[in-house]
Amino acid sequence: MNVLGLIVEYNPFHNGHLYHLKESVKKTNANVVIAVMSGNFLQRGEPSIISKWKRTEMALLNGVDLVIELPYVFATQKAETFANGAVSILDALHCDSLCFGSESGEINPFLQTTQFLLQHQIEYDELIKKHVQTGVSFPKALTLAFQELAGDQEILDLSLPNNILGFHYVSAIYKQKSKIKPYTVKRSSAGYHDETFTSPTIASATSIRKTLFSSESEELKIRNYVPPETLERINKYKSENTLLHNWESYFQYLKYSILTMSKEEIQSIYEVEEGLENRILKFIIQSTSFHELMEKLKSKRYTWTRLQRVCTHILTNTTKQEMKDITELSPYIRLLGMTEKGQKYLNSIKKDVPIPLISKVSSFQHPLLDIDIRASYTYNMIFQEPNRSLRLQDEYTTPPIRILRK
Amino acid sequence: MNVLGLIVEYNPFHNGHLYHLKESVKKTNANVVIAVMSGNFLQRGEPSIISKWKRTEMALLNGVDLVIELPYVFATQKAETFANGAVSILDALHCDSLCFGSESGEINPFLQTTQFLLQHQIEYDELIKKHVQTGVSFPKALTLAFQELAGDQEILDLSLPNNILGFHYVSAIYKQKSKIKPYTVKRSSAGYHDETFTSPTIASATSIRKTLFSSESEELKIRNYVPPETLERINKYKSENTLLHNWESYFQYLKYSILTMSKEEIQSIYEVEEGLENRILKFIIQSTSFHELMEKLKSKRYTWTRLQRVCTHILTNTTKQEMKDITELSPYIRLLGMTEKGQKYLNSIKKDVPIPLISKVSSFQHPLLDIDIRASYTYNMIFQEPNRSLRLQDEYTTPPIRILRK
Numbered sequence: 085m086n087v088l089g090l091i092v093e094y095n096p097f098h099n100g101h102l103y104h105l106k107e108s109v110k111k112t113n114a115n116v117v118i119a120v121m122s123g124n125f126l127q128r129g130e131p132s133i134i135s136k137w138k139r140t141e142m143a144l145l146n147g148v149d150l151v152i153e154l155p156y157v158f159a160t161q162k163a164e165t166f167a168n169g170a171v172s173i174l175d176a177l178h179c180d181s182l183c184f185g186s187e188s189g190e191i192n193p194f195l196q197t198t199q200f201l202l203q204h205q206i207e208y209d210e211l212i213k214k215h216v217q218t219g220v221s222f223p224k225a226l227t228l229a230f231q232e233l234a235g236d237q238e239i240l241d242l243s244l245p246n247n248i249l250g251f252h253y254v255s256a257i258y259k260q261k262s263k264i265k266p267y268t269v270k271r272s273s274a275g276y277h278d279e280t281f282t283s284p285t286i287a288s289a290t291s292i293r294k295t296l297f298s299s300e301s302e303e304l305k306i307r308n309y310v311p312p313e314t315l316e317r318i319n320k321y322k323s324e325n326t327l328l329h330n331w332e333s334y335f336q337y338l339k340y341s342i343l344t345m346s347k348e349e350i351q352s353i354y355e356v357e358e359g360l361e362n363r364i365l366k367f368i369i370q371s372t373s374f375h376e377l378m379e380k381l382k383s384k385r386y387t388w389t390r391l392q393r394v395c396t397h398i399l400t401n402t403t404k405q406e407m408k409d410i411t412e413l414s415p416y417i418r419l420l421g422m423t424e425k426g427q428k429y430l431n432s433i434k435k436d437v438p439i440p441l442i443s444k445v446s447s448f449q450h451p452l453l454d455i456d457i458r459a460s461y462t463y464n465m466i467f468q469e470p471n472r473s474l475r476l477q478d479e480y481t482t483p484p485i486r487i488l489r490k
Numbered sequence: 491m492n493v494l495g496l497i498v499e500y501n502p503f504h505n506g507h508l509y510h511l512k513e514s515v516k517k518t519n520a521n522v523v524i525a526v527m528s529g530n531f532l533q534r535g536e537p538s539i540i541s542k543w544k545r546t547e548m549a550l551l552n553g554v555d556l557v558i559e560l561p562y563v564f565a566t567q568k569a570e571t572f573a574n575g576a577v578s579i580l581d582a583l584h585c586d587s588l589c590f591g592s593e594s595g596e597i598n599p600f601l602q603t604t605q606f607l608l609q610h611q612i613e614y615d616e617l618i619k620k621h622v623q624t625g626v627s628f629p630k631a632l633t634l635a636f637q638e639l640a641g642d643q644e645i646l647d648l649s650l651p652n653n654i655l656g657f658h659y660v661s662a663i664y665k666q667k668s669k670i671k672p673y674t675v676k677r678s679s680a681g682y683h684d685e686t687f688t689s690p691t692i693a694s695a696t697s698i699r700k701t702l703f704s705s706e707s708e709e710l711k712i713r714n715y716v717p718p719e720t721l722e723r724i725n726k727y728k729s730e731n732t733l734l735h736n737w738e739s740y741f742q743y744l745k746y747s748i749l750t751m752s753k754e755e756i757q758s759i760y761e762v763e764e765g766l767e768n769r770i771l772k773f774i775i776q777s778t779s780f781h782e783l784m785e786k787l788k789s790k791r792y793t794w795t796r797l798q799r800v801c802t803h804i805l806t807n808t809t810k811q812e813m814k815d816i817t818e819l820s821p822y823i824r825l826l827g828m829t830e831k832g833q834k835y836l837n838s839i840k841k842d843v844p845i846p847l848i849s850k851v852s853s854f855q856h857p858l859l860d861i862d863i864r865a866s867y868t869y870n871m872i873f874q875e876p877n878r879s880l881r882l883q884d885e886y887t888t889p890p891i892r893i894l895r896k
Contacts, residue, residue, distance in 0.1 A: 335875075336871065336878075337743075337746050339878075340743050340746070340868070340871045341750075343864065343868070343871075343882070344747075344805075344806060344807040344864055344867065344868060345807065346807075346860075349807075369867075369879065369882045369883060370883065371879070372875040372876040372878075372879045373875065399750075400750060401750040401751065401752075401755075454752075458749065458750055461749040461750065461775075462749070462750060465742065465745070465746045465749070469741075469778040469779065470778045472742075472745075473775065473776055473777070473778045476749070476775045477775060477776065
């Protein structure tokens with residue numbers, strides 16, 4: 085048995101993801117594929133365009149055998165924490181390999197960079213601190229610190245989002261002393277943030293989402309860039325629920341939340357630091373959209389992503405107190421879906437899985453799982469009744485999705 | 491100068507209110523009328539059908555000279571606290587008289603009952619406690635305690651809502667050693683909770699609201715029961731905002747609020763006692779409407795009104811901590827509107843008003859005023875942007891309404 089782990093968001097699952105999946109299987113000779121996937125809120129602090137259940141179906145129909153939810157407390161975080169949580173789940177599920185996308189497709193720079201930095205951890209941390217204090221953003225500080233430390237050596241470009249994630253995946257494997265072997269596959273054409281279609285079959289998730297939120301006729305345009313299962317599910321979701329999710333759909337709740345919180349309550353929210361509560365309170369009343377609020381809030385100090393994460397934590401009422409005890413490793417594994425093959429694999433290892441494996445939320449209790457459930461409640465608030473109530477109850481009653489794959 | 495004080499909600503202002511106003515002026519020979527009015531949330535724990543600003547206009551156009559907002563911390567409370575806050579404002583504004591509606595129109599039973607109970611305060615409180623412990627509702631316990639204490643004496647029927655309020659107004663006047671002289675006017679036909687129209691010109695506010703939320707054609711029906719200024723304002727409000735306010739319009743925010751709060755946070759909300767948080771958490775997910783939630787929550791122990799107040803406090807995030815320091819007397823007087831005569835009167839006494847008189851919210855700070863502002867923000871959340879933002883800003887910028895009355 086050769087088990088491949090992937091760390092994904094699939095927002096939504098597109099041809100680039102399919103390409104990565106197939107190449108990764110080829111490269112690692114895998115016969116089982118496990119994906120750890122962010123739930124309804126994503127690493128960049130946004131709601132997913134379509135629910136985690138639909139994204140699970142997309143994954144299972146396109147080659148993944150097991151989909152595990154990355155808990156909220158890892159999923160909506162900076163790359164390091166995100167990677168720690170995800171790798172710990174793949175490790176607990178006895179994955180042999182992890183394969184991530186990168187700009188170059190070469191694994192060696194990742195291995196060397198990680199080893200180099202682990203050897204110089206203390207100096208590196210100090211340099212980061214120094215650069216942060218000059219007022220630059222955190223990602224920028226990482227790059228500057230790294231350049232200063234590594235000098236002339238050939239180094240990984242940590243300003244590219246996929247490289248940062250890959251670097252932290254490899255770091256997490258080393259730090260957790262996992263037996264997982266890291267691989268990387270060169271990313272296909274489209275850049276992470278590309279907003280236009282430049283290739284005939286591969287487009288970034290960003291450009292696909294943008295198209296989905298534009299006029300209806302534009303929907304046809306994405307047909308070339310996603311597998312049929314993705315298009316089908318998106319269309320069904322839209323017809324059932326009349327909407328796809330983006331930050332604007334949640335803005336009224338965010339605004340309500342902020343306006344009914346005291347300043348101390350906003351300060352108590354995770355990641356609200358350095359007087360950010362004052363800026364939020366100053367700008368929220370006059371902002372008529374999420375985009376307008378973000379434009380007002382952003383500055384050299386606060387990146388768009390960091391601010392989106394803060395807004396996500398306000399929206400889900402996730403406090404510093406709750407995050408105080410977060411560990412590097414996930415305390416549970418929540419199964420979202422599986423194929424027959426995935427189920428067989430799970431049965432074969434389940435006695436050796438060191439942390440609880442959750443099929444039904446109602447049968448397990450954990451403070452971090454409470455946050456996942458709350459995040460799901462929040463995600464479903466934008467539906468109309470009685471649809472809303474049904475979906476809220478789903479969170480407790482939906483068993484993992486089972487797909488019989490041809 | 492003969493100054494009459496009234497304590498009102500005007501939700502909305504109707505012919506019964508107009509009748510009471512005119513009779514009160516006649517009875518007290520008043521030449522200035524001051525109304526202390528609940529803001530956007532009312533004594534029974536509901537949003538007002540139309541904003542406090544529009545209700546202020548209705549009052550000023552129909553004979554009131556000054557409208558003062560009863561702060562949220564008094565307005566959304568049981569009769570005793572409501573009365574204490576309102577009377578303290580009328581007293582600070584040097585009212586000579588207070589005239590309230592009652593079933594009999596006789597003031598003596600109120601005076602006697604109040605005096606009797608003040609003399610037997612300790613026994614009365616003990617009897618109330620005893621009856622509450624048997625599991626009956628608070629209003630019921632008041633009546634039983636009173637009956638037990640008063641024995642054969644002719645006593646006021648405290649099971650009638652208007653009598654309870656009147657009793658507490660008179661009590662507050664006595665306790666605050668105010669010079670205000672209490673009067674009462676017999677209520678005209680419609681009972682407090684009547685839901686149907688039984689008189690040709692007078693209907694309860696309840697039946698008028700019910701009609702306004704039914705089909706559009708029914709609107710014509712209320713024409714006979716409200717002054718033209720009321721109908722005009724309601725129609726204008728509906729055409730500008732596409733809605734009138736009731737609990738159902740806020741249900742999505744209430745549900746979101748509850749589902750993103752921890753059990754401890756719900757416990758910290760004012761008036762959430764005796765494990766009510768468990769019932770709320772148990773029923774909220776499956777409830778598809780406010781009415782459905784209330785039907786599930788209500789019991790012998792929790793009256794509808796008490797539960798509505800609890801929901802209001804959850805909605806506005808008003809905590810026990812914030813209410814800890816509430817005093818019997820209002821710490822400020824917030825002016826919502828005035829006629830020329832009202833303004834003249836205010837100028838004549840303003841040097842002798844013992845507490846701050848607020849025309850603009852932005853020029854005064856007080857923790858209780860923060861709650862009023864938050865309640866107004868909450869009230870305006872149900873509008874669409876950009877209307878919502880404009881109304882939120884109004885709370886800071888709207889000066890008191892000035893009406894030149896013919």
